[in-house]
Amino acid sequence: MQRNDDAPNTFSGRPSLLGLRPDDLYAHLADIGVSARLDQCRRALAHLLSDGESDLYATRKPLAKSFVADVLAHTEAQRLEVVERVTDPADGFVKYLLRSPDGALTEAVRIPLHKEGRFTVCLSSQVGCAMQCVFCATGRLGLTRNLKAWEMVSAFLTVRDEAPGRVTGAVFMGQGEPLHNYDEVIRAAEVLSHPCGGRIRAESISISTVGLLPAIRRFTEEGHRFRLIVSLTSALAERRAELLPVAGRFPLEEVAQTLRDHAASRPGLLTVAWVLMAGVNTDQAEIDALRELLGDLPLRLNLIDVNDARADGFRPPSDAERARFLSGLQVLGVPIVRRYSGGKARHAACGMLASRALQEDASAG
Ligand code: SF4
Known part of the structure; x- marks a missing residue:
């Protein structure tokens, strides 16, 4: 029986957005020196994990494109x-x-x-x-x-x-x-x-x-x-x-x-x-x-x-x-x-x- 808990975390090694709650994303961005607010993290996740039909958080107040680009640069959004x-x-x-x-x-x-x-x-x-x-x-x-x-x-x-x-x-x-x-x-x-x-x-x-x-x-x-x-x-x-x-x-x-x-x-x-x-x-x-x-x-x-x-x-x-x-x-x-x-x-x-x-x-x- 083989056990490998050190499997690569994501395709790139960056943390995957798919496993993050807003608090986690906020903490991750703070760790690497990217300035962010918790509500921005909420809206970024809601937008990026959305099925496109019920994107409540993102449509209420559009996210700055530069913030989304920052998030994507420091995380991974790729799927299996x-x-x-x-x-x-x-x-x-x-x-x-x-x-x-x-x-x-x-x-x-x-x-x-x-x-x-x-x-x-x-x-x-x-x-x-x-x-x-x-x-x-x-x-x-x-x-x-x-x-x-x-x-x-x-x-x-x-x-x-x-x-x-x-x-x-x-x-x-x-x-x-x-x-x-x-x-x-x-x-x-x-x-x-x-x-x-x-x-x-x-x-x-x-x-x-x-x-x-x-x-x-x-x-x-x-x-x-x-x-x-x-x-x-x-x-x-x-x-x-x-x-x-x-x-x-x-x-x-x-x-x-x-x-x-x-x-x-x-x-x-x-x-x-x-x-x-x-x-x-x-x-x-x-x-x-x-x-x-x-x-x-x-x-x-x-x-x-x-x-x-x-x-x-x-x-x-x-x-x-x-x-x-x-x-x-x-x-x-x-x-x-x-x-x-x-x-x-x-x-x-x-x-x-x-x-x-x-x-x-x-x-x-
Ligand atoms: S997958 Fe479920 S049913 Fe199959 S060995 Fe594991 S625990 Fe048992």
Whole structure:
């Protein structure tokens, strides 16, 4: 497993505008002796990250061209290179393959929402992943490196600018474990939700995790408005440790307490994801254990069929097996949504990537 956190920051080595909030740009310009005001930094970012249609800050009071030139001379505005776009005609998902300055490839997916003309973007947070989930192709790659915030924002802006309608949400559910790259993912989410950045409502940004408890606790303490999706996938300790080897190291009682604290810290339902695997985690023992473990929490349960391309890999349950599990779960009395893992026809679905869960999560946000 190779780890390279010293990957080039941008194409030029200068800080990327795409990973900066107005305060950061202000501090950077001050550091290098360029005189600027905070409101100029706000308007410069709003202008440079704009989709061209809602450039509120810039149009209210036009920026001096010399200031924009100064900003561009001391920062980087270039985006990741688009290597490939693949559209799945069956469901309208569009998968983007993007190249970073060091050659690393990353993926993003444009997902149509139920509300016509609206989209959300599924973003990767790492190149590869260290979590080793046994049903996931990315997990078998190992971790190459963390993505920088600007790379995630760049992926988002590229997808947004090419969308034939409004992009109203983002979800960190692509390659990688977002909370394993905590600082950069939170920074990216802050830029995406900033009025001078991506202008997405914070509540419409979801961050998925296999359940890294120290990071969930930090997320809870910091009080972010972004939404968490926690993949449980088994409520039986031994089975969970086999399926999710890294996350499975945390005792389930500790997982439950951490989720309880998180749920208590904010209104609304806590989303728990469950990757369905035929003959593996759809039995009555799971239902009983889940009820025992999280039965007192305000949950929403997302069921997602496994998507394993290997000939001898995990398979989604049959309709009968799935219906039996669903019916048994009714005892929990919580909303249960069966999700669709989109883009399969063109291999635009990777592990947990691009689940149609996002369609409703984003709509609900
Ligand atoms: S399912 Fe997610 S966390 Fe697990 S290995 Fe795959 S990308 Fe990583």
